[in-house]
Amino acid sequence: MEDFDPEALKILSYRAKAALRKRARALRNTIPPEALAERSARIRARLEGLPVVAAARRIALFWPIVRKNEVDLRPLSESLRGRGVEVAYPAIDPATGVMTFRIPPDPEAMEERGLGFHEPSPEDPETRDLDVIVVPALQVDPRGNRIGYGAGHYDRTLPRFCPPARSVGVVFDFQVISEVPVTEGDVTIDMVVSDERVIEVEREG
Known part of the structure; x- marks a missing residue:
């Protein structure tokens, strides 16, 4: 039996991931807004009940891209800020493509800056000290592998913060699948955290 070409395997993994990404976006777009709102509320409740979130003093969230039916965390931001937690949001440097986290004084004032999602102002203070980073995804598996939109911003950024920060992916439960193809840099x-469960990823070793 001939050895399988590693390069061919890599190409197959990327193609499988692209197909899953397309299917996941299409599926999420079929869910009625009312159902998504109910599921988002359950996700927010589960997040707020996590010990790591309850103990956190600084948390990174993301502002939902409403037209893409993302999990809506906006009421959670209000709740966290109400009890004194500093809430940061991702910001992309247009010159370098590097993602950082900044703390806006008013998240409602954030604007779309060319990448499709609301970002803090470049003048808002950057933070390098986070306890929890909440991560969006199109699909995840129980081993913590995720499919995003393909730009790789979180894959490049999370290693700068985690550990000590904990990364928490949020998805609707139909976005949890048995296995996500793993590609270079993931x-x-x-x-x-989904609307139905919390999965604590077990690390090998």
């Missing part, structure tokens, strides 16, 4: 998350 970074796993520490936990998965």
Whole structure:
């Protein structure tokens, strides 16, 4: 039996991931807004009940891309800020493509800056000290592998913060699948929170 070409395997993994990404986006777009709102509320409740979130003093969230039916964490931001937690949001440097986290004084004032999602102002203070980073995803598996939109921003950024920060992926439960293809540069998350369950990722070794 001939050895399988590693390069061919890599190409197959990328193609499988692209197909899953397309299918996941299409599926999420079929869910009625009312159902997504209910599921988002359950996800927020599960997140707020996590010990790591309850103990956190500084958390990174993301502002939902509403037209893409992302998990809506906006009420969670209000709740966290109400109890004194500093809430940061991702920001992309247009010159370098590097993602950082900045703390806006008013998240409602964030704007779309060319990449499709609302970002803090470049003048808002950057933080390098986070306890929890909440990560969006199109699909995840129980081992913490995730499929995003393909730009790789979180894969490049999470290693700068985690550990000590904990990374928590949030998805609707139909986005949890048995196995996500792993490609070069992929970074796993520490936990998965859906509207139905919390999955603590077990690390090998």
